[in-house]
Amino acid sequence: MNRNIMKKGIVFLLPAFFALQVSQAQLLKKLNKALNSGTSTSTSQSSGNTATNVTESEAGAGIKEALAKGVSSGIAMLSKKDGFFGNEAYKMFLPEDAVKIEKTLRSIGLGSQVDKAILQINRAAEGAVSHAAPIFTDAIKQMTVTDALKLVTGGNNSVTDYFKSKTTDQLTAAFAPSVKGALDSTSATKYYTDIVNTYNKLPTTINKVNPDLQQYVTARAVTALFDRISKEEENIRQNPAARTTDLLKKVFSK
Template sequence: MRKLKIVCMACLFVFAAGCTASEVNRFIQGATEASLTEQDVGDGLKEALVKGIVTGSDRASQVDGFFANELIRIALPEDVQRVESTLRRLGLGAEVDRVLLTINRGAEAAAKEAKPLFVDAIRQLTVQDAWELLNGGEDAATRYLQGKTSEKLTGLFAPHIEEALDEVGATRYYGDLVSAYNTFPTTSRKLDPDLQGYVTEQAISGLFVLIAQEEKAIRENPAERTTALLRRVFAAQDN
């Protein structure tokens, strides 16, 4: 209450001095930013990241959440891409298409399980450089989170990817495709039948893309700041 009175008195003073409305807004914003603590900023960034992963996971876990989104659609493993034309010439085109669809379906299914894993990782973050992240680039907090949590998240997320790939048949279809290719007499370079590690890496990368999009929206669009803390913290980087 005392702080509010001080701000109000200051506003009256600057109005009396002939300041414009925009100048008064900047003055009030300065007072708001000055009152932010590192804890406020850290909590605000965590809240933004939680919002991002909740939104991102929900989008990614829908049917075609990965497959129809060119930004995060999981391509065939690099080894398979190199011989894709050969596989199709050998009459394995339908198998190639089925693998491509099912690995994305597996990522979509696993994304449903990603939310609590990511949120838990976010909650445990200690943001020492909170002000730097707040005033960083449009995806500064996402990149920070990615650097700090990717290894742990990979270990946590991998079993869910394995289960999802098995459930939609991706593991079997990919194994059949690789075996069919590897058995051709003209095949000089064998394909690696391991799929889990590749899809895990690509799925996590895709989720971070969606988190970064949400962070960018929160930074640029005040309407995306759906809580008082988000509005207060990210208003400080608008100036």
């Protein structure tokens, strides 16, 4: 490739790259501001059980900051175009009970309808995730510091696992309306309903398929976000360069 053309291509891509970085940085800043606004300024208890003399208050704040960092990273990655559809790890296909629909409809020449449904399902997930920040921020705020020190010294994903066990049901319920709105706005509901109804009307169909997509997409979107949070937590624990604030350095240092 001509070197001048390559340079021009790189220069052309730089603004988009920096725009993404600024967007993620701004999101993290907003998340941390929201979390800190609800943080008590009362004196914290000192703990003599850790080598770094991290107080319970610092441990709790560090956990919340790590979660906020993971959420901002996950949202920035998954909410962009092809965040789900172009990612092999998170791309959604038809729900398991609808896989037989895909095989049947493709066999009778209706593969394009199936492809449109799959595309719009992923577009809906990308759109819904972009509205997830306030939901996750509220959930992070509600975390107590009771188990903070234990979580700080836990395994690579102990904070994420704790957060997941305590908040998945609430997050799923709160996230569902955003998913429904995204499904409707991207016509995913229409495309999926169309192919399900087409399949259900076939004379060879014995077991009808439920055309409801909301629960499936909600569960997959929440799972994907938790996966991104866990990867960010693991990175913060293992990679000192990922501890971008003094608090993260103190709480997660060895």
